[in-house]
Amino acid sequence: MELRYRLSGPQDGPLLVLGPSLGTTTHVWDPQMAELSRSWRVLRYDLPGHGASPAVKDAFSVDDLAREVLAFTGTERFAIGGVSLGGAVALAVALLAPERVSDLVLCCTSACFGVPEPWRERAARVRAEGTSWLAGLVTARWFTLGVAPELAEPVQTSLLGTDAESYALACDAIAAFDLRDRLAGVTARTLVIAGDQDPATPLEHAETLAEGIPGARLAVVAEAAHLANLERARAVSGLMSRFLGHGQGMKARREVLGDAHVDRALASVTDFTADFQDFITRYAWGEIWTRPGLDRRTRSCVTLTALVARGHLDELAMHVRAALRNGLTPDEIKEVLLQTAVYCGVPAANAAFGVAQRVLQEEN
Incomplete structure (x- = not known):
């Protein structure tokens, strides 16, 4: 057939x-x-x-x-x-x-x-x-x-x-x-x-x-x-x-965060959270991460900085892994976090270094 x-x-x-x-x-x-x-x-x-x-x-x-x-x-x-x-x-x-x-x-x-x-x-x-x-x-x-x-x-x-x-x-x-x-x-x-x-x-x-x-x-x-x-x-x-x-967004989301992470997120979707998951897939991943103006390495640098500034350490761990997937080296991630120490504050950068070091050790 x-x-x-x-x-x-x-x-x-x-x-x-x-x-x-x-x-x-x-x-x-x-x-x-x-x-x-x-x-x-x-x-x-x-x-x-x-x-x-x-x-x-x-x-x-x-x-x-x-x-x-x-x-x-x-x-x-x-x-x-x-x-x-x-x-x-x-x-x-x-x-x-x-x-x-x-x-x-x-x-x-x-x-x-x-x-x-x-x-x-x-x-x-x-x-x-x-x-x-x-x-x-x-x-x-x-x-x-x-x-x-x-x-x-x-x-x-x-x-x-x-x-x-x-x-x-x-x-x-x-x-x-x-x-x-x-x-x-x-x-x-x-x-x-x-x-x-x-x-x-x-x-x-x-x-x-x-x-x-x-x-x-x-x-x-x-x-x-x-x-x-x-x-x-x-x-x-x-x-x-x-x-x-969210087709393009889901494609980008999987490429940046990895299938395992996305599958876990989708498996936990409920009627209450489904619209929010659709929203972030469409707009964060489908509209912003797929824009041609910045490459993904640069977008990872911006995202790491923003997460340190706001103290979102759980999201930071996820995006340290994403930064590695997007081609940043551990040394380059270190440089981004050093930059945040000056512009976001030493306590924020100190916490971020702790999260990043744990993630890098796990990945290695």
């Missing part, structure tokens, strides 16, 4: 993988691209026999699709999301490789898409008749009543262009999919998005995800059916932007 994909956004941006629903292609995420690709390197893939991906004849599972995604993302850490079947693949990826997935967006999807018989029946009929008979059925499930033709027709065209056997095999994979008893194993920061009028994955499916995944947030989009990201594009784009909008 080979999945074809396309990349958009800055080459040095953090990676975001987005998966489509059954019967659609990478274009299902077009409404979100202008916003997300400003800071993320967005990888969108096509399912087997959909869009640019070759047709298949052999059975596959949702886990097989997840392994394929992991294969073409290399070894880097990334965020992943998907709508419907693409969301199921994203969930499987997050469980197969929790150390690789930082953020998870589950849009109009489920940990189990109902009893298997209807999916097997659909697969059998598609094998016998093709996909043309599905156009009216899925449109009624994908969109609310009275959807504009210019919104529905492109996805109907995608469906009609899908290889019938590949579609049927995907139905078989959905029939066998059930991760409800494994949701507690998801460690990624998670956003669950649901359409309030979605007949394919009703709100209770989203609630099962949000309640089962530790720390997950649930957002319900009004007047939206199954393809909420198309039908209510602005609302879904806003939700994803706010949740993932």
Whole structure:
């Protein structure tokens, strides 16, 4: 099995993988691209026999699709999301490789898409008749009543262009999919998005995800059916932007502070502190630390000085480690602290030297 994909956004941006629903292609995420690709390197893939991906004849599972995604993302850490079947693949990826997935967006999807018989029946009929008979059925499930033709027709065209056997095999994979008893194993920061009028994955499916995944947030989009990201594009784009909008900031935060520190900080996030964590990631790391006017060595010098001046010794220890990661030598850190003795006061510098010496000994 080979999945074809396309990349958009800055080459040095953090990676975001987005998966489509059954019967659609990478274009299902077009409404979100202008916003997300400003800071993320967005990888969108096509399912087997959909869009640019070759047709298949052999059975596959949702886990097989997840392994394929992991294969073409290399070894880097990334965020992943998907709508419907693409969301199921994203969930499987997050469980197969929790150390690789930082953020998870589950849009109009489920940990189990109902009893298997209807999916097997659909697969059998598609094998016998093709996909043309599905156009009216899925449109009624994908969109609310009275959807504009210019919104529905492109996805109907995608469906009609899908290889019938590949579609049927995907139905078989959905029939066998059930991760409800494994949701507690998801460690990624998670956003669950649901359409309030979605007949394919009703709100209770989203609630099962949000309640089962530790720390997950649930957002319900009004007047939206199954393809909420198309039908209510602005609302879904806003939700994803706010949740993932710290992409560049998170990348910088991890590079400066290290994965271990950031993972500990994120693991301790609660509903009470989540907005503050988002704030510092967006603005401190995404807006200030990523500005081109100063290199990171210089920013570390400024930060050490400010922390000494204000007496923030816990933060100072963290940023001594960050300064080493940013390329400052112990001797250069010593020079910064000597400078603070003159301009911030000897007692402040004395305490700072104690913190720095402890950190440098630990690092060595």
